[in-house]
Amino acid sequence: xxxxxxxxxxxxxxxxxxxxxxxxxxxxxxxxxxxxxxxxxxxxxxxxxxxxxxxxxxxxxxxxxxxxxxxxxxxxxxxxxxxxxxxxxxxxxxxxxxxxxxxxxxxxxxxxxxxxxxxxxxxxxxxxxxxxxxxxx
Amino acid sequence: xxxxxxxxxxxxxxxxxxxxxxxxxxxxxxxxxxxxxxxxxxxxxxxxxxxxxxxxxxxxxxxxxxxxxxxxxxxxxxxxxxxxxxxxxxxxxxxxxxxxxxxxxxxxxxxxxxxxxxxxxxxxxxxxxxxxxxxxx
DNA sequence: ATATGTACCACCTGACATAAGGGTACAAGT
DNA sequence: ACTTGTACCCTTATGTCAGGTGGTACATAT
Numbered sequence: 001x002x003x004x005x006x007x008x009x010x011x012x013x014x015x016x017x018x019x020x021x022x023x024x025x026x027x028x029x030x031x032x033x034x035x036x037x038x039x040x041x042x043x044x045x046x047x048x049x050x051x052x053x054x055x056x057x058x059x060x061x062x063x064x065x066x067x068x069x070x071x072x073x074x075x076x077x078x079x080x081x082x083x084x085x086x087x088x089x090x091x092x093x094x095x096x097x098x099x100x101x102x103x104x105x106x107x108x109x110x111x112x113x114x115x116x117x118x119x120x121x122x123x124x125x126x127x128x129x130x131x132x133x134x135x136x137x
Numbered sequence: 138x139x140x141x142x143x144x145x146x147x148x149x150x151x152x153x154x155x156x157x158x159x160x161x162x163x164x165x166x167x168x169x170x171x172x173x174x175x176x177x178x179x180x181x182x183x184x185x186x187x188x189x190x191x192x193x194x195x196x197x198x199x200x201x202x203x204x205x206x207x208x209x210x211x212x213x214x215x216x217x218x219x220x221x222x223x224x225x226x227x228x229x230x231x232x233x234x235x236x237x238x239x240x241x242x243x244x245x246x247x248x249x250x251x252x253x254x255x256x257x258x259x260x261x262x263x264x265x266x267x268x269x270x271x272x273x274x
Numbered sequence: 275a276t277a278t279g280t281a282c283c284a285c286c287t288g289a290c291a292t293a294a295g296g297g298t299a300c301a302a303g304t
Numbered sequence: 305a306c307t308t309g310t311a312c313c314c315t316t317a318t319g320t321c322a323g324g325t326g327g328t329a330c331a332t333a334t
Contacts, residue, residue, distance in 0.1 A: 023322080023323060023324090024323080024324075025323080025324090049277075049278065049279085050278080050279070050280090051277085051278085051279095059324090060324060060325050060326080061325090061326095062324075062325070062326090063323085063324065063325085065279080065280075066323095066324095068279085069280090070257070073255045079278090079279060079280090080278090080279090081278060081279055081280090081331090081332065081333075082277065082278035082279070082331090082332050082333045082334075083278070083279095083332095083333080083334095084277090084278065084279090085278090085279080099254070099255075099256060099260075100260065100264065103251055103256055103260065103261065103264045104264050104267070104268065106247060106250070106251075107247060107251075107261075107264050107265060107268055108268050110243060110244060110247045111265075111268055111269070113243070114240055114243075114244075117236070117239075118210055118236075119236060119240055120207065120210075121269060122292075122293090123207075123236075123237065123240065124240065124244075124269070125269065125291080125292080126163075126292095127237060127240045127241050127244055128244060128265055129320090130241070131241065131244055131245055131248055132248070132258060132261070132262065160292085160293060160294090161293080161294075162293080162294090186307075186308065186309085187308085187309070187310090188307085188308085188309095196294090196295095197294060197295045197296080198295090198296095199293095199294070199295070199296090200293080200294065200295080202309080202310075203293095203294095205309085206310095216308090216309060216310095217308085217309090218301090218302065218303075218308060218309055218310090219301090219302055219303045219304070219307065219308035219309070220303080220304090220308070220309095221307090221308065221309090222308090222309080259321085259322070259323095262321075262322085263322085266290085266291090266321095269291095270290090270291090275334100276333100276334080277332100277333085277334075278331100278332080278333080278334095279330105279331100279332095280329100280330080280331095281328100281329080281330080282327105282328085282329080282330100283326100283327080283328080283329100284325105284326080284327085285324105285325080285326080285327105286323105286324085286325085286326105287322100287323085287324085287325105288321105288322090288323090289320105289321090289322085289323105290319105290320090290321090290322105291318105291319095291320090291321105292317100292318085292319085292320100293316100293317085293318080293319100294315100294316085294317085294318100295314105295315080295316080295317100296313100296314085296315080296316100297312105297313080297314085297315105298311100298312085298313075299310100299311080299312080299313100300309105300310080300311080300312095301308100301309100301310095302307100302308080302309095303306105303307085303308080304305100304306080304307075304308095
């Protein structure tokens with residue numbers, strides 16, 4: 001099997017391409033943001049449950065849950081526990097804001113400042129690795 | 138075989154532990170800086186050639202060359218081409234100045250600002266990976 | 275009983291970069 | 305001739321991480 005589609009009240013259509021280089025969860029995030037931007041979905045609209053969507057799209061629960069988690073972090077959707085998941089009031093604005101862009105920009109500045117000081121790529125990578133791993137413990 | 142030692146005029150002793158998690162070249166860098174700080178070696182002292190040290194320590198030329206390259210960048214040693222390699226006049230000061238410290242501090246600040254914004258570890262890693270790899274080409 | 279989101283646990287897979295080694299070669303000097 | 309640092313080539317192995325999947329369990333509500 002490869003990919004799957006989900007049609008909800010003829011208002012939302014999600015297409016997942018398993019052969020796409022983009023990770024499945026990222027495709028889901030993009031599709032939902034796109035649906036919001038193109039006004040196919042609006043604030044307050046009900047999204048399918050994680051298990052439901054995973055089943056229709058032939059995906060794993062975790063994959064869908066990951067997408068929902070990211071979407072909620074970006075305030076594109078709101079999860080209300082047992083009551084289900086809904087489109088966030090400010091979804092449209094928050095769908096266009098790309099958190100990644102700001103991360104890349106700021107990180108790029110930092111890395112460049114290192115390189116200008118003659119720091120080796122290896123050293124930057126090592127420092128990065130240490131920080132990312134230690135903070136977890 | 139595991140690791141090796143190098144004794145030079147009973148003034149310098151380098152111990153490499155191949156089982157250590159720290160990369161071999163990094164161990165070498167640390168050992169030489171330590172030798173400078175503890176005044177076992179001083180400005181003008183002659184260091185063994187890359188090939189010589191690699192042979193004694195049972196390391197590859199490249200590994201030693203990498204360590205020397207980093208040490209010269211930090212102005213702990215001076216390579217004078219065919220004439221060999223020597224301890225830098227300001228070696229002691231430059232051995233204590235930890236370029237890594239400033240890198241870690243600044244990088245830590247940047248990463249923390251990301252996490253406070255809810256950015257995922259994965260996303261930070263991916264952004265980091267993209268930046269480090271694209272700049273190389 | 276059923277459904278919701280969520281939080282754990284573990285596993286497998288592929289991709290990728292680092293680290294390290296082997297080899298060859300060069301210009302510059304002794 | 306010999307040695308110096310250095311710069312390429314290619315190969316290997318190791319480790320790490322992302323992505324995905326599987327299962328179980330929980331509190332909260334209907």
